[in-house]
Amino acid sequence: MRLGAIEAGGTKFICGIGNEHGEVIERISIQTTTPDETMGQVIDFFKNKEVDAIGVGSFGPVDLDVSSSTYGFITSTPKKYWNQFDLLGELKKHFDVPIGFDTDVNAAALGESVWGAAKGLDSCLYMTVGTGIGVGAVAEGKLIHGMLHPEMGHILVRRHEKDAYQGSCPFHGDCLEGMAAGPAIEARWGRKGVDLAANSGVWELEAYYLAQALVNYILVLSPQKIIIGGGVMKQEQLFPLVRKHTVKLLNGYIQHENILKNIDHYIVPPGLGDNAGLCGALALAKGC
Amino acid sequence: MRLGAIEAGGTKFICGIGNEHGEVIERISIQTTTPDETMGQVIDFFKNKEVDAIGVGSFGPVDLDVSSSTYGFITSTPKKYWNQFDLLGELKKHFDVPIGFDTDVNAAALGESVWGAAKGLDSCLYMTVGTGIGVGAVAEGKLIHGMLHPEMGHILVRRHEKDAYQGSCPFHGDCLEGMAAGPAIEARWGRKGVDLAANSGVWELEAYYLAQALVNYILVLSPQKIIIGGGVMKQEQLFPLVRKHTVKLLNGYIQHENILKNIDHYIVPPGLGDNAGLCGALALAKGC
Numbered sequence: 409m410r411l412g413a414i415e416a417g418g419t420k421f422i423c424g425i426g427n428e429h430g431e432v433i434e435r436i437s438i439q440t441t442t443p444d445e446t447m448g449q450v451i452d453f454f455k456n457k458e459v460d461a462i463g464v465g466s467f468g469p470v471d472l473d474v475s476s477s478t479y480g481f482i483t484s485t486p487k488k489y490w491n492q493f494d495l496l497g498e499l500k501k502h503f504d505v506p507i508g509f510d511t512d513v514n515a516a517a518l519g520e521s522v523w524g525a526a527k528g529l530d531s532c533l534y535m536t537v538g539t540g541i542g543v544g545a546v547a548e549g550k551l552i553h554g555m556l557h558p559e560m561g562h563i564l565v566r567r568h569e570k571d572a573y574q575g576s577c578p579f580h581g582d583c584l585e586g587m588a589a590g591p592a593i594e595a596r597w598g599r600k601g602v603d604l605a606a607n608s609g610v611w612e613l614e615a616y617y618l619a620q621a622l623v624n625y626i627l628v629l630s631p632q633k634i635i636i637g638g639g640v641m642k643q644e645q646l647f648p649l650v651r652k653h654t655v656k657l658l659n660g661y662i663q664h665e666n667i668l669k670n671i672d673h674y675i676v677p678p679g680l681g682d683n684a685g686l687c688g689a690l691a692l693a694k695g696c
Numbered sequence: 697m698r699l700g701a702i703e704a705g706g707t708k709f710i711c712g713i714g715n716e717h718g719e720v721i722e723r724i725s726i727q728t729t730t731p732d733e734t735m736g737q738v739i740d741f742f743k744n745k746e747v748d749a750i751g752v753g754s755f756g757p758v759d760l761d762v763s764s765s766t767y768g769f770i771t772s773t774p775k776k777y778w779n780q781f782d783l784l785g786e787l788k789k790h791f792d793v794p795i796g797f798d799t800d801v802n803a804a805a806l807g808e809s810v811w812g813a814a815k816g817l818d819s820c821l822y823m824t825v826g827t828g829i830g831v832g833a834v835a836e837g838k839l840i841h842g843m844l845h846p847e848m849g850h851i852l853v854r855r856h857e858k859d860a861y862q863g864s865c866p867f868h869g870d871c872l873e874g875m876a877a878g879p880a881i882e883a884r885w886g887r888k889g890v891d892l893a894a895n896s897g898v899w900e901l902e903a904y905y906l907a908q909a910l911v912n913y914i915l916v917l918s919p920q921k922i923i924i925g926g927g928v929m930k931q932e933q934l935f936p937l938v939r940k941h942t943v944k945l946l947n948g949y950i951q952h953e954n955i956l957k958n959i960d961h962y963i964v965p966p967g968l969g970d971n972a973g974l975c976g977a978l979a980l981a982k983g984c
Contacts, residue, residue: 469951484951531842545916550836554819554918556952563912564945566854579949624851628833628916630842657852661867663757663772664844 412459412503413689414450415512416466416495418487418539421446423453426690430523432683442489443498451502463508463692465515465685466495472510472553480509508692512536513544514551515688516637516678521546522691524679526633533631534684535560536638537618541585545629561585565620568613571596588617590640601640611646618646619653622675626654626662637678644677651675700747700791701977702738703800704754704783706775706827709734711741714978718811720971730777731786739790751796751980753803753973754783756830760798760841768797796980800824801832802839803976804925804966809834810979812967814921821919822972823848824926825906829873833917849873853908856901859884876905878928889928899934906934907941910963914942914950925966932965939963 413432415422417440424435438449454462469485471478480496496509510518517526517534526532530549536542541561545552552558562583573596577586586592593601597610604610622634636650651671658667666674678684701720703710705728712723726737742750757773759766768784784797798806805814805822814820818837824830829849833840840846850871861884865874874880881889885898892898910922924938939959946955954962966972 543916547835547840547842548838550838552835552917554835555914555920555954556918556950558918559915559950562949563915564854564908566852579947580945620852624912625916626843627847627851628831628913629840630844630846632843657868659867661850662844662847666843 409461409694410457410459411690411693412454412457412462413686413693414462414464414466415515415685415689416440416464417512417685418467421450422686423450424686424690425457425459426687428694430519430680430687430690432686432690435686440487443493447495447498451499454503459503459505459693461506461508461693461696462499462503463515463689463694463696464495464499465510465512465689465692468511469556469559470495470509470511472557506696508696510551510692511542511544511557512685512688513542514553514557515544515692516684517544517546517635517688518551518691518695519680519684519688520633520635520678522694523687524684525635525676527679529632531629531631532633532635533625533629534635534637534678535621537589537636537640538638539590541589541638543625545625545631547629547631560621560625561589563621563624565617568616571613584617584621588614588621588640593640601643605643605645611643611649614640615646615649615653618650619657622650622654623657626658626667632666634675635678635684636675637684641677647675647677697749697982698745698747699978699981700742700745700750701974701981702750702752702754703803703973703977704752705800705973706755709738710974711738712974712978713745713747714975716982718807718968718975718978720974720978723974728775731781735783735786739787742791747791747793747981749794749796749981749984750787750791751803751977751982751984752783752787753798753800753977753980756799757844757847758783758797758799760845794984796984798839798980799830799832799845800973800976801830802841802845803832803980804972805832805834805923805976806839806979806983807968807972807976808921808923808966810982811975812972813923813964815967817920819917819919820921820923821913821917822923822925822966823909825877825924825928826926827878829877829926831913833913833919835917835919848909848913849877851909851912853905856904859901872905872909876902876909881928889931893931893933899931899937902928903934903937903941906938907945910938910942911945914946914955920954922963923966923972924963925972929965935963935965
């Protein structure tokens with residue numbers, strides 16, 4: 409099977425050709441400028457590649473309601489030119505193959521559950537912590553959508569008593585994304601996270617917020633594996649701190665060995681590494 | 697189809713006979729004492745009733761992992777005599793029919809999605825606010841289980857700045873259940889909720905906590921309908937307050953008419969009224 413994959417991001421579109429084993433045999437990175445320009449290059453890339461299906465994991469918000477007249481659109485994004493853009497429709501004009509369409513983080517969650525850290529499990533959660541915080545989830549073997557799609561990056565967290573930073577979310581101020589995404593770290597500490605690697609206070613506080621979110625995700629979804637990627641998580645010292653705070657907050661309530669004994673194997677980086685997004689799109693294509 | 701239903705609660709077991717349309721034609725209420733005594737009466741009730749299947753919605757925690765050696769057990773409950781009791785096994789000894797087994801709140805969520813307030817939708821959330829706070833959820837047409845089962849009643853909430861009550865949860869102190877379940881209301885205000893109906897401050901504060909939970913559930917699961925039942929919600933003045941706080945906290949972030957225009961029809965009492973639990977068990981039987 410020859411599958412096409414598109415990781416449609418706000419900065420770049422990564423397009424790839426792969427197979428049903430999650431192997432990527434060719435890829436290209438295209439800058440996200442205008443829909444005309446970017447999609448033109450995307451379409452050129454896939455032309456004559458004779459793929460059997462295409463999967464798209466897109467930045468959002470997107471309309472995933474198949475009964476909606478704007479299904480497959482990028483909807484109310486602040487990203488110039490892309491507001492209300494019919495991404496799926498544009499692809500369908502050029503490629504007469506099944507096209508799977510979902511959020512970037514749902515795609516990554518699916519990819520991890522098919523070939524990555526959650527392989528063989530029927531539930532997992534994938535969180536990316538970078539410019540924003542996005543989360544996708546598989547439950548009972550299926551990606552969760554619902555009314556719109558999850559927006560777990562914006563859940564409410566408790567402010568640390570010594571943290572005076574007001575939060576960067578234009579909607580909620582000090583929600584998770586407002587307190588813990590990359591821009592919040594930079595605004596609070598005056599430097600980018602990558603330049604703060606040696607400052608342990610930065611990562612204790614970051615873990616304090618991320619762990620609150622994980623605790624709530626565990627209590628709401630009970631995922632069998634939690635995978636965290638994204639630029640901020642390149643600070644690998646975060647993993648043990650996040651695990652420590654998560655276990656502490658749950659305080660023995662969830663009587664499961666994943667929490668009580670195997671937390672190091674429960675909260676993990678992506679099994680697919682930096683390929684989580686593209687392989688996720690490949691998994692969407694496979695599932696068409 | 698003749699279906700058996702068991703709503704297995706910590707205070708009483710309600711057993712019923714019904715059909716695939718959710719109609720209950722006979723019911724009995726049995727006090728929850730010891731497994732021997734209570735289960736004896738349950739088994740007597742169903743004997744000679746010739747049901748085609750039985751559904752059980754049980755108090756918990758329960759083991760729902762079909763691959764586990766304790767599948768169908770009530771596990772680490774503080775409820776005397778019932779700790780590690782093989783509820784499903786006991787029923788199987790006496791009835792050679794398919795038996796569906798889940799948490800009480802998952803059962804209620806399923807019942808509401810089949811015959812109640814969420815009929816025709818493929819996702820919904822059912823929350824009960826009473827002695828404790830329990831939540832069940834349907835996503836993509838399926839009940840969510842995962843690693844164990846959701847325990848959404850214990851998610852973290854932000855304390856109100858004027859609320860000095862320390863919280864009643866033995867594990868987390870001031871989690872949702874610790875701040876907003878019936879015992880927390882009584883401990884904070886010195887009287888039971890039912891005797892505080894006229895005190896608007898009680899219900900503003902209660903709604904403040906419940907709405908935080910709903911906001912997080914909406915952001916994590918994006919359910920198409922939220923149903924709230926249980927003893928505390930008999931205070932119907934809570935509904936408009938909970939809706940108001942939920943909309944305020946989301947602050948326009950979720951661009952969906954359910955939130956922006958139809959919140960009165962989005963956060964609702966059970967369509968099945970006090971039958972939500974028993975009909976939920978019936979729905980489990982139907983789905984076997």
